[in-house]
Amino acid sequence: xxxxxxxxxxxxxxxxxxxxxxxxxxxxxxxxxxxxxxxxxxxxxxxxxxxxxxxxxxxxxxxxxxxxxxxxxxxxxxxxxxxxxxxxxxxxxxxxxxxxxxxxxxxxxxxxxxxxxxxxxxxxxxxxxxxxxxxxxxxxxxxxxxxxxxxxxxxxxxxxxxxxxxxxxxxxxxxxxxxxxxxxxxxxxxxxxxxxxxxxxxxxxxxxxxxxxxxxxxxx
Numbered sequence: 001x002x003x004x005x006x007x008x009x010x011x012x013x014x015x016x017x018x019x020x021x022x023x024x025x026x027x028x029x030x031x032x033x034x035x036x037x038x039x040x041x042x043x044x045x046x047x048x049x050x051x052x053x054x055x056x057x058x059x060x061x062x063x064x065x066x067x068x069x070x071x072x073x074x075x076x077x078x079x080x081x082x083x084x085x086x087x088x089x090x091x092x093x094x095x096x097x098x099x100x101x102x103x104x105x106x107x108x109x110x111x112x113x114x115x116x117x118x119x120x121x122x123x124x125x126x127x128x129x130x131x132x133x134x135x136x137x138x139x140x141x142x143x144x145x146x147x148x149x150x151x152x153x154x155x156x157x158x159x160x161x162x163x164x165x166x167x168x169x170x171x172x173x174x175x176x177x178x179x180x181x182x183x184x185x186x187x188x189x190x191x192x193x194x195x196x197x198x199x200x201x202x203x204x205x206x207x208x209x210x211x212x213x214x215x216x217x218x219x220x
Contacts, residue, residue: 005098019098064208076197084189096159106152113204158192
């Protein structure tokens with residue numbers, strides 16, 4: 001299995017890789033499974049209970065009001081969980097080993113926190129980039145961009161390195177160790193999905209706390 005995205009065909013200047021195809025198919029399957037599950041009364045009740053439990057857990061992890069971001073966090077967990085585990089299907093590679101997908105998800109994480117903070121506190125929230133001095137604005141922006149790049153590279157690097165390790169081990173040992181490597185792949189995929197969602201939550205909560213701190217300072 002190729003650890004790097006492989007081009008399948010081209011549409012004008014755009015190249016469709018196997019990771020794009022897997023992402024598209026996987027997204028449709030998740031939506032279809034979700035729709036079918038909601039049509040079942042028992043599954044619908046179970047999903048509601050699970051959502052409420054996860055919502056309480058997520059909200060309790062931070063003092064900031066991130067309830068509006070719970071659907072996004074859960075969606076990231078579900079998508080990344082499936083995307084990281086799809087490599088267990090013979091001949092299918094995880095799309096998260098593609099830097100383009102990791103970067104797209106990191107951008108979603110970046111904008112989600114800032115958009116939510118702006119909706120809660122208005123455009124005045126952006127003033128914290130001028131603190132403690134307006135001269136630090138470029139450095140604050142670079143810090144935000146660097147944090148987003150690090151989030152993308154973290155997911156990309158961990159998933160790609162996992163594919164490379166499995167490929168090397170299978171090449172050296174043949175099919176003698178498939179089960180332990182599959183278990184390792186499952187654990188790595190689930191852990192990376194969880195961490196990505198948690199980091200998205202942490203970044204959003206950090207944005208909200210910055211705005212709340214500034215508003216508290218102005219009020220006093």
